[in-house]
Every structure is written in structure tokens, then in C-alpha cells.
Amino acid sequence: MPTTFHIERAKSGRAGCKGSCKQKIAKDELRLGKTSSGGEYDMVSWVHVKCYKVPKKKITEFGSIEGWLDAECPIIADGDEAAIKEEAIQLLSATQIAPKTPPKSPAxxxxxxxxxxxxxxxxxxxxxxxxxxxxxxxxxxxxxxxxxxxxxxxxxxxxxxxxxxxxxxxxxxxxxxxxxxxxxxxxxxxxxxxxxxxxxxxxxxxxxxxxxxxxxxxxxxxxxxxxxxxxxxxxxxxxxxxxPFIKESPTDEQMEAIKEENAGASSAEAAALKDKVKVKAEQNDLSGIDLNTPVGKKEAAVKLLAASKILKVKLPDDEDEARIKVGTILMQECQAGTTDANAILTKIVSVYGIEESKEEAAAAQESAGNACTVPANGGIMLMMKELKDLYFKEGNANAGGSYSKACKAVVECPFEICEDNVKHLHKKGHEFKLEGVGKGTADKMKEFLQTGTCAKLEEKRAAALG
Structure with a gap:
């Protein structure tokens, strides 16, 4: 993933520094943008120029900090590039010679x-x-x-x-x-x-x-x-x-086995689900059905829907809607030349996912609570995390990044978020202000506290189901 750099004056005071200070970058303060290009969109992270340390190899390669700016980090401004460049060089030079804080040794x-x-x-x-x-x-x-x-x-x-x-x-x-x-x-x-x-x-x-x-x-x-x-x-x-701890250099084959062993629990769960899908596919064999006819496709859809219900696939509750969802994937797979029930059922599971059991939901809730400074905030953290994942899956990296910051804020929050303080989480200067939480996010948290969910989450869940 290629990364490019540039320096500019902050257009607002909303962005947070990803450097050592972790503070907000004030409006008109110099900031350095790191843009990572991946897929169909770019992701930009910001850091105070005064917090950024130019790698020594870059200074060696280009002869000086100014040389690095000219080669790889352009100044973006409207007419005052020279002044900004001079200020940037001073800030970056000060960072290069700043004394290091001795790292703390583990207790x-x-x-x-x-x-x-x-x-x-x-x-x-x-x-x-x-x-x-x-x-x-x-x-x-x-x-x-x-x-x-x-x-x-x-x-x-x-x-x-x-x-x-x-x-x-x-x-x-x-x-x-x-x-x-x-x-x-x-x-x-x-x-x-x-x-x-x-x-x-x-x-x-x-x-x-x-x-x-x-x-x-x-x-x-x-x-x-x-x-x-x-x-x-x-x-x-x-x-x-x-x-067991490996004390000698493993072969490539052994290294792959070590990685698989370390993945353990998730791999075992995936294997168990694969086995369940395979069993249900064998019980609903499509080999004797003519998938080129409307009658055959209808019969196959009924079988696949029945298997999906037993597997507890997260399909719509409405029978007709669920049948349409299954039928749509069936048609797509048939057009691609797939007639194997196992492959089609696997596709349905991968698209819609499996419902959590009560035990799994309780375990997820406990894990979320353990992840938070205040365990009672686990439910809100799970909501923020799900919204983050849903936005990222639909390709909206900006919204996904915003909910990622909100999720982190909830994880690190030193107090229990409740209806009395949730309305203050976005207010600058307030004792309950949480960095990374805006008014819209705070409103969704309030809605969750009152109803156990929020409209935006349900909307994104429905959109993910297609």
C-alpha cells in the first residue's frame, strides 16, 4: 500500500494527532498528512509537524530535511508556501534533536x-x-x-x-x-x-x-x-x-503449521461450521434437480432455505423475503455454472452469517466488558464495533474510521456511560467529553441505552443483508 506525504495548515480543529501527543490539531496549526492508497479510496492520517520525526535514512538519502520536503513531502497552501516550509523545517529540526525519554523497563x-x-x-x-x-x-x-x-x-x-x-x-x-x-x-x-x-x-x-x-x-x-x-x-x-514454545528455526511447512495452531479456536470454529454446512448440503442434494428450469430452481431454493434455517443463517424473518434472498444467490451461482449444494450453501452462509446462540452472545458481551476500562460499557462498545465493521464492509472508510475512534473512546472511558452523562460526551471542555465522539455518535449511544439498539445499526444490518 503506497504512502504519500504533504504538509498544510489545519482547516479545522477536529483532527487528532496520531503522533506521540494524541491531542487535537488546532485550526491553522501545521499538520503532516500521511495518505495510504488502498482499493478504491485513500485513507489519510494526521500528525502535528512538531510531533513527526523524519526517518534518518530519508535525511541521509536527500541530504537534509529540506531536501526530503522538496522530494517527498510537498507544501499545500494558497500563496505562503515559503513561510510554511521555513516553519516546518524549524519544527522538524527541533524534533530531530529532542532528547528521548528513556523507555520504562517492564516491572x-x-x-x-x-x-x-x-x-x-x-x-x-x-x-x-x-x-x-x-x-x-x-x-x-x-x-x-x-x-x-x-x-x-x-x-x-x-x-x-x-x-x-x-x-x-x-x-x-x-x-x-x-x-x-x-x-x-x-x-x-x-x-x-x-x-x-x-x-x-x-x-x-x-x-x-x-x-x-x-x-x-x-x-x-x-x-x-x-x-x-x-x-x-x-x-x-x-x-x-x-x-509449546518453539526454540529452533522451523521449516516453511512447520511455520505454516505453527500459524494454523495459533489460530486454533477460530480455525476450529470455521472447520465445525464447514462440517455442518457439508452435512446439510448432503441431506439436500441438488444433483437430481434440473436447475435449468423454473420448477427445478424453485425446488432447489426450498431445499436450500430449509438447510439455511437449520444452520440458523441470518436471513430475514419474513418467509417470502428469505426465499428471495436464497433464490438470488442460487440464480447467481447457477449462472456461474455451480450446481453443487455444498458450494451454494457455503456462499449463503458467507453472505449472511450465522446467528449467535445465547451462550455465544453472552460470551461476546463478557469479552466486550473485559475489553473496557469500565465493564458496564461493553454493550455500547459492541454496538460501535459492529457499526465500524459494517461501514468498512460497504467501503465507507471515513465512517468506519470515525466509529473505530468512538469504539476506542468507549474502551478507554474511565466512567460508566449512562443516560445522565451520554448527552455531554461530545461537548468540548465538559468533564464527560470523550475524544473521538461527536454529537451524532453520542445520540446513537443514547438511543442504544434507551432501546437496546439504534436505527442506524438496524439500517446497516438490513443493507448488509442486501
């Missing part, structure tokens, strides 16, 4: 460091009492999880970052982070096993910035929209299913 790693130092000091003292000898005495460790972590610490602390990252790649895990973060993650995976993927979207788990005992899903790349989509799924560190 668990600090604890292991202190324990290793204590054991080393004790070993040194013991050697001195015995009359000297090598100070490189091997640590004596008990057979406990804590000591297994310490033993792993002794292994990975000596490795270079790139060496540790290789272990993550072999195990299909998140790769990024500074050296301390990499070592802490390697210790965890070495002792407890590699983590299976998110059961909702198949994304990889990463540690929460706010809580070392929580994991958040990194999301995944959606091929249909050509962009990464956030998941917002969150779980307790101890609840993620684990598999």
Missing part, C-alpha cells in the same frame, strides 16, 4: 534483574568465604516458575534484539519493542509457551501499555478495505491459551 523484568543481582552477590560472598575462586559460579535455581523465569532471563539478556525477534517470528508472535520489552516477552513465552491468536479477529496479542497483566489484540489487516483494522479485544494475561 517483571526489573524484579528478575534484582533477583539475579541478589543471587550473584550471594554467590560471590560464598566464594570469598571459601577462599576465592571463579566469580562465574553458575546460579543454583529451584524448580519453580520464578526460577524458570530467572533462568530464561540469563539466556535472553545476553542476546541481541534481532536474535530475540527471530524467536518471536518462529512462534508467530508480536515482534516490536525495545530491548527490555523483548527480553521480558521472550521470558514469558519461554516459560509459559507461545500465545494463541485472538479468538475474535485472529490478531496477535500484545501487552497493554496501561497494565502488565492485561493483553490487547493488535488487530488485523482487512483485505477487503486494504487497511489494518483495530479489534479492541482485551483479555487477562493468564487466560490466553498457550502452546
Amino acid at each position: 517483571k523484568l526489573d524484579k528478575l534483574k534484582r533477583r539475579a543481582e541478589d543471587i550473584g552477590a550471594a554467590a560471590e560472598e560464598e566464594l570469598l568465604e571459601d577462599g576465592g575462586g571463579s566469580s562465574k559460579k553458575k546460579l543454583k535455581l529451584d524448580d519453580t516458575v520464578e526460577d524458570a523465569e530467572l533462568e530464561a532471563y540469563e539466556i535472553y539478556r545476553k542476546m541481541k534484539a534481532d536474535q530475540i525477534k527471530d524467536f518471536f517470528r518462529w512462534n508467530d508472535q508480536i515482534v516490536g519493542g525495545n530491548k527490555d520489552v523483548l527480553v521480558a516477552r521472550a521470558i514469558d513465552l519461554h516459560v509459559n509457551g507461545r500465545m494463541m491468536r485472538c479468538n475474535e479477529c485472529g490478531g496477535k496479542w500484545k501487552q497493554s501499555d496501561k497494565d502488565e497483566d492485561s493483553l490487547v489484540c493488535s488487530g488485523g489487516f482487512d483485505e477487503t478495505i486494504g487497511a489494518r483494522v483495530e479489534c479492541f479485544n482485551r483479555t487477562d494475561y493468564k487466560k490466553v491459551p498457550r502452546l
Whole structure:
């Protein structure tokens, strides 16, 4: 997905900075736009010019920050390009030389460091009492999880970052982070096993910035929209299913098997659904029906509708409407030369989806609650997430992005959203203001709190059904 850059003065104060400050970009303030082209539309993200750090390789390639601006980051303005360029160079130069804040070392790693130092000091003292000898005495460790972590610490602390990252790649895990973060993650995976993927979207788990005992899903790349989509799924560190940690470089075939194993739950669910569809297709065999005649097509539609009902496909409640939906897909598949009931039924399921059972709905509600700072906001988060997904599926990336921001705001909201405060969520300067929530979104949340749904969600659901 190609990315282009440009600098301009903000036309309003609505956009938020995707850089380190995460604050709103005030009107007329300099902002840098990063445009990613994918599919039929472009996606633009904004960052304060003062928050953007030009990659060193770009400065080397073009000789200076000004050279990079001239080559890859044009100034968009009405007549004051020179002034904007001068200001941009000053801001970008200041960012290049700004002192770095030392990254915080994970608390668990600090604890292991202190324990290793204590054991080393004790070993040194013991050697001195015995009359000297090598100070490189091997640590004596008990057979406990804590000591297994310490033993792993002794292994990975000596490795270079790139060496540790290789272990993550072999195990299909998140790769990024500074050296301390990499070592802490390697210790965890070495002792407890590699983590299976998110059961909702198949994304990889990463540690929460706010809580070392929580994991958040990194999301995944959606091929249909050509962009990464956030998941917002969150779980307790101890609840993620684990598999054996891979300590040697796997072959390509083994790597594919590792990825499939990590996908585990979602793959098992998909396989189970595939089996159910196949069984119902075999029970409603179309091979003896002449699909070239109106009578044959009607008979096939009846069989496919009956199978869809048993599978609990999300078709319209009205019998005639449901039959039309099934018949439409049947006609399309027949025109494409498909006569296999399994293939046609699979297509129906993929288009309309399967209804959740009460148990599945309850599990989804619990998962949404766990993902939120305040569990009571789980229902609103699910509504925002569904709207986000529906808009992205129909190709509306702007609306999808807006609901993605709103979803994140609900996840991070420090208070319970209720009818008393929901009307203030969009008001600038108000104590209940949530970044990323506008009046329209707040109105939909209010409607959800009052009715359990909202008209726009039902509209998009109906549109998705065709």
C-alpha cells in the first residue's frame, strides 16, 4: 500500500494527532498528512509537524530535511508556501534533536534483574568465604516458575534484539519493542509457551501499555478495505491459551503449521461450521434437480432455505423475503455454472452469517466488558464495533474510521456511560467529553441505552443483508 506525504495548515480543529501527543490539531496549526492508497479510496492520517520525526535514512538519502520536503513531502497552501516550509523545517529540526525519554523497563523484568543481582552477590560472598575462586559460579535455581523465569532471563539478556525477534517470528508472535520489552516477552513465552491468536479477529496479542497483566489484540489487516483494522479485544494475561514454545528455526511447512495452531479456536470454529454446512448440503442434494428450469430452481431454493434455517443463517424473518434472498444467490451461482449444494450453501452462509446462540452472545458481551476500562460499557462498545465493521464492509472508510475512534473512546472511558452523562460526551471542555465522539455518535449511544439498539445499526444490518 503506497504512502504519500504533504504538509498544510489545519482547516479545522477536529483532527487528532496520531503522533506521540494524541491531542487535537488546532485550526491553522501545521499538520503532516500521511495518505495510504488502498482499493478504491485513500485513507489519510494526521500528525502535528512538531510531533513527526523524519526517518534518518530519508535525511541521509536527500541530504537534509529540506531536501526530503522538496522530494517527498510537498507544501499545500494558497500563496505562503515559503513561510510554511521555513516553519516546518524549524519544527522538524527541533524534533530531530529532542532528547528521548528513556523507555520504562517492564516491572517483571526489573524484579528478575534484582533477583539475579541478589543471587550473584550471594554467590560471590560464598566464594570469598571459601577462599576465592571463579566469580562465574553458575546460579543454583529451584524448580519453580520464578526460577524458570530467572533462568530464561540469563539466556535472553545476553542476546541481541534481532536474535530475540527471530524467536518471536518462529512462534508467530508480536515482534516490536525495545530491548527490555523483548527480553521480558521472550521470558514469558519461554516459560509459559507461545500465545494463541485472538479468538475474535485472529490478531496477535500484545501487552497493554496501561497494565502488565492485561493483553490487547493488535488487530488485523482487512483485505477487503486494504487497511489494518483495530479489534479492541482485551483479555487477562493468564487466560490466553498457550502452546509449546518453539526454540529452533522451523521449516516453511512447520511455520505454516505453527500459524494454523495459533489460530486454533477460530480455525476450529470455521472447520465445525464447514462440517455442518457439508452435512446439510448432503441431506439436500441438488444433483437430481434440473436447475435449468423454473420448477427445478424453485425446488432447489426450498431445499436450500430449509438447510439455511437449520444452520440458523441470518436471513430475514419474513418467509417470502428469505426465499428471495436464497433464490438470488442460487440464480447467481447457477449462472456461474455451480450446481453443487455444498458450494451454494457455503456462499449463503458467507453472505449472511450465522446467528449467535445465547451462550455465544453472552460470551461476546463478557469479552466486550473485559475489553473496557469500565465493564458496564461493553454493550455500547459492541454496538460501535459492529457499526465500524459494517461501514468498512460497504467501503465507507471515513465512517468506519470515525466509529473505530468512538469504539476506542468507549474502551478507554474511565466512567460508566449512562443516560445522565451520554448527552455531554461530545461537548468540548465538559468533564464527560470523550475524544473521538461527536454529537451524532453520542445520540446513537443514547438511543442504544434507551432501546437496546439504534436505527442506524438496524439500517446497516438490513443493507448488509442486501
